[in-house]
Amino acid sequence: MSKISQLIDHTLLAPTATATQIETLVQEAVEHEFKTVCVNPAWVGLASRAAQGTPVGICTVVGFPLGASTTAVKVFETTDAIANGADEVDMVINIGWALAGQWDDVEAEIRAVVEAARGKALVKVILETCLLDVEQTEEASRCSVAAGADFVKTSTGFSKHGATVEAVRIMRETVGPGLGVKASGGVRTAEDLARMVEAGATRIGASAGASILADSAV
Template sequence: MDSTAIDVRQLAKMIDHSLLRPELTTAEVLRGCELAATYDVASVCVRPADVALAVKALDGTAVAVGTVIGFPHGGSTTAVKAGEVVDALAAGATELDMVLNIGLLRSGEDDAVREDIAAVVDASGGVGLTKVIFENAYLDDEEKLRACRLSTLAGADFVKTSTGFAPGGATLEDVRLMRANVPAHMRVKAAGGVRTLDRMLEFVAAGAERFGATATATILDDLAARRAAA
């Protein structure tokens, strides 16, 4: 996509408005859903316990509700991750951001990592988009490449850079690497540290098609102002 020609609606539909901080109150989650509806973003990404609340708040809008699986460390058992998917879908979620098992990936246990991802994909039954979070701050390039391959083999829809809770977040280099090493039908999501319009547009140019963001209003208002002044 040409990042210089993107309009406000197109960029909004690339944003998953993130409501994942552990201290968020119910009122804050509801305000986040209201903001997401106002800007008509792609989705909100909420904590699992908030899915039903967000689904109700966003009823009648075009904003999807997503949640996280095995978050933020990826170390839950595969059965627990699959169970989280079942609960999330029952509550109305349609997008699932799962953390792969980072320790197993770094240990070279590729079959176990692929099976873990595939169990989440299978549990979704094709109802929810599955995004696999690598948590790249902990991985070297060889491990990132293996994560791309394993996510592809497991049938995931997206690969994602980060949770936003590790020492580092998305980098342009990682997005380029991920885009180059998954098939065209898979998409790349950048998360962690993408807080300005200029930064987001750099990531669009690098190949990201979805973003986890908390600075949604600031980014979209900036783009609207620039387009109005052009």
């Protein structure tokens, strides 16, 4: 099993995704031994059935991509996704709260999702770092640690830009060795992946997983 492949959440979050494309995504993940497939909530059940009997995990997104739904909705999305077969949940924080310095609210919401997933699924917290400054990225990372999350994650891939080496480094330095750091958005080559891992990433969200593996073998 490739160490590189086990870093990758093989991702298809486009609103245009079809059942056939989701099934192909799972087949590719099984073939290349990716850690998970990451799909929108509507496809969790299908992906879970397609991956049954394989080591491939099922990852989905909550409050995606804006982070602006209510805490109750995010909690429901989490429990619903787990019931449908999700092993990992990537939740988007309320970015407006972060920008306004409402850190108690940010932390409480993360905690609510973590509690809904406890013992059933990992929780990754999407900070959308392209919309935050350094201090806000640090504080959002601290909130994630305090709330009991398993990972912090850079980006949805649907905002200004995706992961940067600097954001990954800041997140890693803030959370320490105890949490995972997921770099997502714009990681398309083996060189991109290597730079993110060097900065502290332990998981990569990418739609280009197969080409990354091919690139790494060159």
